[in-house]
Amino acid sequence: MCSILLVEDHKIMAETLVRILRAKGNFHVEDVAESAEDALEWLSERPLDHKIDLALVDVVLPRTSGIELVSMIQEKYPGLPCLMISGRSAGHYVKRSLAAGARGYVLKDDLQEVMKGVQLVLEGGMYLSEQIKDE
Amino acid sequence: MTDKNNIQPDDLDGTEELKSRLAETEETLRAIQEYMVDAFVVNRENGIQVVTLNESEIPYRMMVESMNEGAITLIPDGTIFYCNGRFSEMLERDCEKLIGTSFQALLVPEEKEKFEECLYKAQSAGRREEFNLLNVHEKRVPVQLSIYQLGTEELSGIAILATNISERIQAEEKIRALATELARAEQDERHRISQVLHDDLQQRLFAVKAQLSFLKDVNLSADSYREIDQIQTSLSESIAITRNLSIDLSPIVLQGEGLTEAVTWLAFRMKEQYDLQVDIEAKESLGQLDYHTRMLLFQSIRELLFNVVKHAGVLQAKVAMEQIDGRAYISVSDEGKGFDAETVMPNPQAAHGLLILRDRLLLLGCQIDILSKPGGGTRIVIGLPLERTSA
Numbered sequence: 001m002c003s004i005l006l007v008e009d010h011k012i013m014a015e016t017l018v019r020i021l022r023a024k025g026n027f028h029v030e031d032v033a034e035s036a037e038d039a040l041e042w043l044s045e046r047p048l049d050h051k052i053d054l055a056l057v058d059v060v061l062p063r064t065s066g067i068e069l070v071s072m073i074q075e076k077y078p079g080l081p082c083l084m085i086s087g088r089s090a091g092h093y094v095k096r097s098l099a100a101g102a103r104g105y106v107l108k109d110d111l112q113e114v115m116k117g118v119q120l121v122l123e124g125g126m127y128l129s130e131q132i133k134d135e
Numbered sequence: 136m137t138d139k140n141n142i143q144p145d146d147l148d149g150t151e152e153l154k155s156r157l158a159e160t161e162e163t164l165r166a167i168q169e170y171m172v173d174a175f176v177v178n179r180e181n182g183i184q185v186v187t188l189n190e191s192e193i194p195y196r197m198m199v200e201s202m203n204e205g206a207i208t209l210i211p212d213g214t215i216f217y218c219n220g221r222f223s224e225m226l227e228r229d230c231e232k233l234i235g236t237s238f239q240a241l242l243v244p245e246e247k248e249k250f251e252e253c254l255y256k257a258q259s260a261g262r263r264e265e266f267n268l269l270n271v272h273e274k275r276v277p278v279q280l281s282i283y284q285l286g287t288e289e290l291s292g293i294a295i296l297a298t299n300i301s302e303r304i305q306a307e308e309k310i311r312a313l314a315t316e317l318a319r320a321e322q323d324e325r326h327r328i329s330q331v332l333h334d335d336l337q338q339r340l341f342a343v344k345a346q347l348s349f350l351k352d353v354n355l356s357a358d359s360y361r362e363i364d365q366i367q368t369s370l371s372e373s374i375a376i377t378r379n380l381s382i383d384l385s386p387i388v389l390q391g392e393g394l395t396e397a398v399t400w401l402a403f404r405m406k407e408q409y410d411l412q413v414d415i416e417a418k419e420s421l422g423q424l425d426y427h428t429r430m431l432l433f434q435s436i437r438e439l440l441f442n443v444v445k446h447a448g449v450l451q452a453k454v455a456m457e458q459i460d461g462r463a464y465i466s467v468s469d470e471g472k473g474f475d476a477e478t479v480m481p482n483p484q485a486a487h488g489l490l491i492l493r494d495r496l497l498l499l500g501c502q503i504d505i506l507s508k509p510g511g512g513t514r515i516v517i518g519l520p521l522e523r524t525s526a
Binding site (some may be wrong): 010019088092109 | 333334335337338340341342344347349352371374378402
């Protein structure tokens with residue numbers, strides 16, 4: 001089972017994503033970090049032999065943004081793929097996320113897209129929600 | 136007045152006549168003392184002459200010296216021929232030292248050309264313009280100058296009335312600062328509401344919609360399944376409404392680098408929502424504008440594009456952005472119905488939206504030019520100084 005670190009500050013949304021990822025995709029969410037700072041701390045404390053397979057990062061986070069977090073993760077943990085998850089489809093955010101090293105960008109309101117994105121990025125690919133591609 | 140100057144003592148032959156003449160002389164003297172006489176006629180060897188009395192100028196001099204405005208007369212080359220005490224007080228300069236100097240030397244360098252132009256135009260009609268003069272400490276004194284041509288070709292000169300407008304300028308600056316603060320507070324509040332919509336309400340709607348999908352996994356009747364589908368559809372619509380509202384209140388794209396990017400995004404939205412094709416001609420990205428100014432310009436452009444949709448009768452518009460001499464110019468134009476700007480703009484009912492937009496821009500130190508005529512399309516240009524760098 002693939003393991004995921006979810007970085008999401010909205011509790012209800014986080015709980016729902018954890019449940020859906022497990023139930024619909026058989027993905028295991030190792031932990032939920034509510035901020036970029038918490039995520040970095042969690043990663044730094046993680047034993048080297050307990051690697052996670054993916055960081056699923058909300059774009060909008062308190063203080064340090066999700067995009068900045070991806071940039072820091074790419075610097076410290078270059079092998080860890082990051083997938084952005086957002087309620088917003090602004091091209092501006094998408095471009096910046098990809099420039100920071102994210103492997104994809106999915107919208108929260110389409111769960112099938114979220115599952116598809118997670119699956120493809122775990123397989124080594126890249127993924128953008130269909131709505132973003134249209135824009 | 137009768138001429139009695141040539142009477143010889145020998146001619147006086149009667150007391151009555153002497154009394155009469157004395158009374159007449161006393162009456163004349165009284166008139167002179169009470170400023171009732173400006174001049175009188177004398178018969179001299181070289182003919183009849185008009186002699187003016189210096190004292191007759193006193194009332195005018197008193198008025199000019201005591202009035203609250205500076206009064207200056209210039210000879211045609213701009214040299215100060217006379218100035219009153221108020222003018223010297225205004226500039227904290229010695230009146231006697233001012234006389235004989237060039238008036239242009241008192242102007243701030245960047246306004247000298249404007250003054251020359253004003254002087255030239257004043258030859259045909261009086262002009263009233265605002266300038267900045269330099270006081271003795273080289274500090275700017277904002278004034279309104281009323282400039283008039285004096286006299287004829289033989290005896291020409293220039294009269295200037297200078298009114299100190301420092302208080303008015305300060306009051307305007309305060310109003311502008313308040314308006315800016317108000318606009319910022321409004322933008323901040325819009326941003327806050329937008330964030331609540333996005334960061335909380337929208338997240339809850341996403342979660343509820345997702346949780347409903349679990350119900351579909353349970354063995355449901357076909358009717359219940361359809362019900363859940365309908366609820367999910369309604370939730371999707373609610374998400375779309377809150378998303379659009381959140382974006383309209385505070386477009387996230389404005390948090391990016393430049394106005395061009397935001398206008399490009401706006402063009403996409405206008406096409407999507409109203410089928411309006413917006414062409415963008417951006418010679419400059421205007422990236423140095425701060426967030427609040429970007430927001431103000433963005434809202435203004437959006438308002439003007441809405442006007443195209445509502446009134447122009449065409450589905451094509453153009454937004455152009457450029458930078459000239461330290462000022463940014465943004466124009467929104469269309470080739471639609473147009474309107475008679477001279478008739479419509481003074482009418483608060485007909486030009487309601489444009490007047491609000493104009494007032495708002497003017498209060499925040501921008502200028503707006505509205506060019507339109509029936510059948511000839513509309514072009515609206517917003518100009519602002521580029522000193523509004525990133526805050």
